[in-house]
Amino acid sequence: MERIQLGNTVFEGANNVYLLQGDETVLVDAGVATEPTRGEFVDGLASFGVTPEDVDRVFLTHWHYDHAGLAGMIQQAGGATVHVHEADAELVSGEEASLIEDRTLQQETFEAWQLPDGPREELLSFLEGHAELAGEDVDVTPFSGGDRFAVNGFELEAVHLPGHSAGLSAFAFEDDGERQAFVGDAILPKYTPNVGGADVRVESPLAKYVDSLVEVVERDWDRALPGHRDTIEEPAERAREIIGHHRERTERVVDVLDRHGACDVWTVSHHLFGELDTIHILHGPGEAFAHLDHLARHGVVEREATDYRLAVDEPDVGALFPDP
Ligand SMILES: [Zn+2]
């Protein structure tokens, strides 16, 4: 298995595309569809003696443009089958618009978060400037969690890990007695994958994501191959760390509401993250929303229109998170 790294200045940094060669030429994920990345992708494949036309199948971990952007170009070149989880399929095929293009969804989301005019305009112009990242529409082959694929003598098992996106899936396999998985953005070595802003369609995003992290702990893979940066040698440990990070962040949200009284999502985001620019104007309040929503579902905060207020004195935040 080979790794090709592609530039990406927009999201979490350079993207990993994994190349599996054998009877079939198979890729896991495919980079943003910018002109420079297309070039890097073609050169990266060429260094292993492969052209886009040679690719038989592409497995996408999720719909985000930095993972699925080039899938359409690859498919147009040689007719590759593109597999993606059913919950993300229509965003990759182009049948459903993402927040980047969907005006109604933008309006609803920014209203719910009480995004002020300035940041709203800055975010919209940022999103409009990056529509090209999505690339060409794709004829997708959807799968469900638990589906298995025979690939070059290996068996890839799709493991549905929703949260960061609705359809995010890892592909688990065994090689030389080692249990590994391509995990996309389910867990990353350095950053905590965004929850709440990265896919605003996800209901109770934090609870779903934490369940996915518990699944990663339980799977106890020997190694995880993420969508960005380097191999994660102890995926279960990393997943535990991220659960702890979200528990701490929830404590900070409780603290903000305790000190400032009822707040809307944008105000909580401001107290957590301060000034935001570019994609962070989406990810910051999205993250604040995910935590407020988690607290609301457990009755710790009450929502009134777009405001959230503490409903419990000194809540036990630890009780809202598993400790796998
Ligand atoms: Zn992502």
Ligand SMILES: [Zn+2]
């Ligand atoms: Zn990513």
